[in-house]
Amino acid sequence: MNFVKRGITSVIRKPGKTVILLLIVFVLGNVISFAVSIGQAVDNAENALRQRVGVAAMLEADWQTLDEVSQSTGEYPEPGVLTPETMKKIGALPYVKDFDYTIDFGLQSKKLKRFYVREENRPISEDGLEYYNLKGVNDPEIVDLKENKIKLLPGQGRTFNKQEMESLTYVALVSQKLAEINNLSVGSKFQLDNVIYDYSDIEARDGMSTSAEADGGMKVFASQTYEFEVIGIFEPVEQKKSSGNNNGMDDEYLTEEAQNRIYVPASVGEASAEYNYEQSVKMDPETFKDLSKEDLRYYQNLYILNDSRDIEKFREEALALAPDYYMVTDTAKAFDQIAAPMKSIQSIANIVLIGAAAAAIIILTLLVTLFLRDRRHEIGIYLSLGERKLKIVSQILLEVAAIAMVGIVLSLFSGNLVSGGISKTMLNNEIVARAEEQEEQQSGGSFTTYTSTLDWMGYGNNLSDEDLTGAYRVSLDLRTVLLFFAVGIGTVVVSTLVPIIYVLRLNPKKILM
Amino acid sequence: MSFIQVQEAGYFYQDGDSRRFILNNVSCEFEKGTFYAILGESGSGKTTFLSLLSALDKPRSGAVIYEGQNIAAIGAENYRRNKLGIIFQAYNLIPYMTAAENVRVAMSITDNQLPSDPAAVAYNLLDYIGIGKDKADRTVNKLSGGEQQRVAIARALATNVDLILADEPTGNLDEEMENEIIEIFRKLAHEHGKCVIVVTHSGEIAQKADTVFKLRKGNLEPYERLSEPVQQQ
Ligand SMILES: Nc1ncnc2c1ncn2[C@@H]1O[C@H](COP(=O)(O)OP(=O)(O)OP(=O)(O)O)[C@@H](O)[C@H]1O
Numbered sequence: 001m002n003f004v005k006r007g008i009t010s011v012i013r014k015p016g017k018t019v020i021l022l023l024i025v026f027v028l029g030n031v032i033s034f035a036v037s038i039g040q041a042v043d044n045a046e047n048a049l050r051q052r053v054g055v056a057a058m059l060e061a062d063w064q065t066l067d068e069v070s071q072s073t074g075e076y077p078e079p080g081v082l083t084p085e086t087m088k089k090i091g092a093l094p095y096v097k098d099f100d101y102t103i104d105f106g107l108q109s110k111k112l113k114r115f116y117v118r119e120e121n122r123p124i125s126e127d128g129l130e131y132y133n134l135k136g137v138n139d140p141e142i143v144d145l146k147e148n149k150i151k152l153l154p155g156q157g158r159t160f161n162k163q164e165m166e167s168l169t170y171v172a173l174v175s176q177k178l179a180e181i182n183n184l185s186v187g188s189k190f191q192l193d194n195v196i197y198d199y200s201d202i203e204a205r206d207g208m209s210t211s212a213e214a215d216g217g218m219k220v221f222a223s224q225t226y227e228f229e230v231i232g233i234f235e236p237v238e239q240k241k242s243s244g245n246n247n248g249m250d251d252e253y254l255t256e257e258a259q260n261r262i263y264v265p266a267s268v269g270e271a272s273a274e275y276n277y278e279q280s281v282k283m284d285p286e287t288f289k290d291l292s293k294e295d296l297r298y299y300q301n302l303y304i305l306n307d308s309r310d311i312e313k314f315r316e317e318a319l320a321l322a323p324d325y326y327m328v329t330d331t332a333k334a335f336d337q338i339a340a341p342m343k344s345i346q347s348i349a350n351i352v353l354i355g356a357a358a359a360a361i362i363i364l365t366l367l368v369t370l371f372l373r374d375r376r377h378e379i380g381i382y383l384s385l386g387e388r389k390l391k392i393v394s395q396i397l398l399e400v401a402a403i404a405m406v407g408i409v410l411s412l413f414s415g416n417l418v419s420g421g422i423s424k425t426m427l428n429n430e431i432v433a434r435a436e437e438q439e440e441q442q443s444g445g446s447f448t449t450y451t452s453t454l455d456w457m458g459y460g461n462n463l464s465d466e467d468l469t470g471a472y473r474v475s476l477d478l479r480t481v482l483l484f485f486a487v488g489i490g491t492v493v494v495s496t497l498v499p500i501i502y503v504l505r506l507n508p509k510k511i512l513m
Numbered sequence: 514m515s516f517i518q519v520q521e522a523g524y525f526y527q528d529g530d531s532r533r534f535i536l537n538n539v540s541c542e543f544e545k546g547t548f549y550a551i552l553g554e555s556g557s558g559k560t561t562f563l564s565l566l567s568a569l570d571k572p573r574s575g576a577v578i579y580e581g582q583n584i585a586a587i588g589a590e591n592y593r594r595n596k597l598g599i600i601f602q603a604y605n606l607i608p609y610m611t612a613a614e615n616v617r618v619a620m621s622i623t624d625n626q627l628p629s630d631p632a633a634v635a636y637n638l639l640d641y642i643g644i645g646k647d648k649a650d651r652t653v654n655k656l657s658g659g660e661q662q663r664v665a666i667a668r669a670l671a672t673n674v675d676l677i678l679a680d681e682p683t684g685n686l687d688e689e690m691e692n693e694i695i696e697i698f699r700k701l702a703h704e705h706g707k708c709v710i711v712v713t714h715s716g717e718i719a720q721k722a723d724t725v726f727k728l729r730k731g732n733l734e735p736y737e738r739l740s741e742p743v744q745q746q
């Protein structure tokens with residue numbers, strides 16, 4: 001009858017107490033299992049979704065701060081120039097998986113036809129002049145391609161090679177839509193014009209006018225035509241929803257932006273900017289005399305991080321390297337927005353978990369102490385027989401642990417099972433509630449529609465509520481099981497602390513004599 | 514050297530600020546093979562004295578010496594586990610265990626060398642004390658008071674110790690049962706060479722013990738009996 005056998009005998013011969021303890025552990029265990037399962041499901045879904053979205057970030061001038069400063073000082077501060085050197089330095093930060101600084105510039109054409117989602121989107125223009133945004137990439141493999149924002153159609157070309165990157169070569173990647181409309185395929189050629197308008201007489205004209213209307217009246221100062229060879233055809237990967245809230249209007253523009261984007265080597269952009277500079281100096285030496293040719297290059301930077309959790313560290317270190325009045329915008333926010341319903345479920349689960357664990361500790365402490373009070377006579381006998389206190393404590397721990405273990409294991413499965421259904425419903429309710437809230441805000445006019453630069457670059461949110469509900473799945477994975485056992489066993493152990501102190505303080509003389 | 518020596522043991526209960534003195538520097542000696550009775554009126558301190566002998570409490574002054582070693586040095590737990598068996602007035606058995614299991618609890622706790630088949634030892638011991646196999650496998654709350662006290666005696670003997678202490682062991686038993694138990698104690702002392710110390714009111718026990726002390730006003734005095742103990746054949 002060593003302490004192990006004594007413990008077993010006690011558990012078996014006093015079924016009433018065993019069942020009460022088992023029931024209480026089972027009930028509390030269900031709540032804890034429920035909460036742990038939800039917490040884990042959210043973590044798993046978050047990891048899966050984050051991995052799928054990745055995180056993109058960019059530095060841009062912080063116009064809001066600039067406005068605020070100008071309003072308080074009366075002077076508009078000049079944001080510093082983010083040079084390629086700085087952008088490369090930021091690209092060398094350890095959080096960065098991939099980056100590029102592209103020279104973005106515009107060219108126009110009367111021959112090449114732009115793609116429009118709907119015919120109504122096509123601006124009215126007499127001469128059919130169309131504008132194109134070109135992206136002069138420094139990474140020949142194109143970050144957008146690596147990040148799966150665009151797909152190179154199979155058998156339809158390639159990315160830029162070394163020679164094309166190093167020496168000025170007019171090669172381009174165009175979208176499948178643009179290629180279709182314009183009958184382009186790999187190897188075909190198309191032309192775009194770089195036109196410098198003479199605006200020296202524009203002040204004489206009455207007010208400002210849109211470029212499309214102005215073209216007819218505006219005098220061309222100089223122009224250059226580049227002939228590009230198509231080396232690849234890509235398809236933009238659909239963005240699901242822009243991070244800003246809108247009524248689908250921006251989504252069409254985003255699609256058009258992506259479909260009409262043309263990728264070229266950075267050197268093409270530099271050459272175009274240089275031509276602009278030379279001609280502009282000729283046209284308006286007064287304005288351009290203080291500027292260098294670099295000042296006319298407009299760089300767009302883009303950083304892809306390894307892990308979206310690094311975003312704050314990246315922000316801090318990137319801003320330390322960047323000139324004043326810059327800010328980091330990122331897609332982490334978009335992710336947070338879409339993940340918000342899930343996060344709110346998780347915080348409820350966390351509160352439930354803490355509450356249930358605390359309640360379990362209190363209830364079990366009371367219950368075990370009560371049971372031990374009932375057994376003080378028995379414990380007094382062990383003490384009078386000279387039993388070591390460690391063994392008496394072990395016996396009690398063993399009894400409680402054995403019963404609790406059964407309750408914990410049973411509740412692990414049932415709590416997990418129940419939480420799957422309930423939390424899905426909670427999540428769906430939360431998604432609906434949030435959508436309604438947003439709608440209300442919108443109709444109240446307090447919610448401003450906004451599309452970020454990253455959206456324009458094709459790095460908007462590509463997650464939908466369906467992705468969220470799809471990724472959210474309560475399962476009994478190893479982490480859930482381990483976490484649940486850790487919490488469950490921890491709770492039981494803490495709950496036996498007071499009873500153990502009670503046992504150690506018992507005096508057999510007082511009990512038995 | 515005596516088996517047990519009580520040296521100037523003093524004891525008092527602390528009651529708030531006041532001390533209630535129970536034992537005044539009591540000194541005495543106990544030997545193996547002898548059946549001792551300690552008489553005393555209710556409240557005279559008999560139980561208190563036994564608690565010092567059994568190391569369930571410590572003397573406030575003085576010492577209890579077991580085979581030349583202070584029991585404080587042996588360690589109270591160690592001493593209780595390996596050197597003595599104790600029988601209480603209220604039996605103090607574990608109610609949801611059988612008689613045999615109660616005996617085996619003590620056997621599993623002691624460090625003393627015991628025969629290798631504890632179940633057989635427990636049954637034999639109980640049988641010797643008068644508890645047959647059927648009763649040995651009954652949970653003890655289904656046994657009579659006398660039977661329970663026999664189980665308690667068997668438990669005290671099971672650890673193969675030389676010192677048996679008993680506090681009012683027959684207090685709840687009828688005369689016949691009392692006599693049988695007294696007989697067991699005599700046999701333990703005389704046939705098995707144990708030192709048996711019984712604390713009691715009972716004149717019957719005093720009559721049959723080898724040596725009798727009386728506890729009075731904190732002192733342990735030799736007790737003069739009217740007649741010599743009846744020698745059993
Ligand atoms: N924990 C205690 N605190 C204070 N006084 C106590 C305590 N325990 C016992 N006493 C007192 O000490 C005295 C001796 O008690 P003890 O139990 O040793 O007497 P006893 O001789 O065994 O009596 P009885 O024959 O009734 O069992 C009594 O007067 C009792 O009231």
Ligand SMILES: [Mg+2]
Binds near residue numbers: 680681
């Ligand atoms: Mg007493």
